[in-house]
Amino acid sequence: MNHYLVYDIGGTSVKYSIMDEESNIIDSSAVDTPAERNGSIFQLLIEITKSYQKRYQLSGLALSVPGAVDEKSGYVHYAGQITDFIGKNIKEELAVLGLPVELENDANCAALAEKWKGHAQDCNSFVCLTIGTGIGGAIYLNGDLYRGRMGMAGEVGLMYMNASKPTETATFSRLGSTWNLLHKVFLKTGERITGEELFERYYQNDQHIVEEVDTFFDMLAVGSANLIHILAPEKILFGGGISGQPDFANHIRERLHHIRPECLSITEIDVCKFGNTAGQIGALYHFHKMR
Known part of the structure; x- marks a missing residue:
């Protein structure tokens, strides 16, 4: 059995797992993302990998x-909150480990x-939107990811x-x-609540909450309509923790019907199958494709 060490690196945490070839998790853990200074993220990745190399014969990262x-060279043009990555070649930085390394954008991984094992297996063209601190996007067209110039x-x-x-x-x-939604609720009510609490109160018809959540869904529908008119994908899939709320996709479908009903005859609106493991599963699939 081949073992792979798979990382999902975000602004808040670094999640990592030992997986077999089919993405079954053998061991997993997570740590806080280190402060951005002097390449500390690379030091962390090297330390974690070396600790696993003592226990597993790794086939790659x-x-x-x-x-x-740049998924081929490993160079990072832009990296959001992980500023230590910007302008660096991750493959070169991790070459000291002596392992094959492949990397991909997080939304592309989702x-x-x-595409590999989720709700887009039968799709030739689809868009994946990941909702969290911001909104990440991945465009899959004509049987492959569309990356554009500089991967942007x-x-x-x-x-x-x-x-x-x-x-x-x-x-x-x-x-x-999600961040914007919770922040607007805080500005209106002075309360810091979780996404779960937010939707509990939304379905209880708390008017302070209803207005903000309705606006949130309105914006997602408008953004979806724009993407449908530009790309006409078979599906738009929504990911991120908030997409697990009941009737999430229905809220967007209802609003798209009011914006332009024809949108729904062009593109199916759905949620992603995978939650917190999506980045790791997609990263492993990308590794297989590159190798």
């Missing part, structure tokens, strides 16, 4: 990383997980949603992310 990456395709969170106010506060990430 697969990484899901934020931002725009899309690959859905799919950065839909940077899409402007208000032409009269084209600033960072008017982007898809700011208007349609």
Whole structure:
């Protein structure tokens, strides 16, 4: 049996697992993402990998990383909150480990997980949107990921949603992310609540909550409509913890029906099959494809 060490690196935590070839998890753990300074993220990855090399014969490293990456060379053009990655070649930085290394953008990894074993197995073209601190996007067209120049395709969170106010506060990430939704609730009520508590109160018709959640779904529907008109994919799949809420996809479908009913005859709206393991599953699938 081959063993792979698979990382899902985010701004808050670094999740990692030992997986077999079929993405079955043998061992897993997570640590807080280190502060950005002096390449500390690379030191962490090397230390964790060396500790596993004492226990497993590893066949390679697969990484899901934020931002725009050159999946062939391993160079990172842009990496969001993980600034230690920017302008660095991850394959070269980890060469000291003596293992094959492959990496891919985190939203692309989520899309690959859905293509491999999830809700996009039968799709030739689809879009995957991951909702969290911001909105990540992956575009899968004509049987493969579309990366665009410098790997920047799919950065839909940077899409402007208000032409009269084209600033960072008017982007898809700011208007349609979980972080933005909870922050707006805090500004209105002074309460810091979880996503679960938010939706409990939404379904109890708490008017302070209802207005903000309805606006949140409105923004997701508008963004989806724009993507449907540009790409006409078979599916748009929503991921991230909040997408696990009951009737999540239905809320977006209802709003798309009011925006332009024809959208729903072009594109199916659904949620992703995989949750917190999507990045790792997709990273392993990418490793297999590259090798």
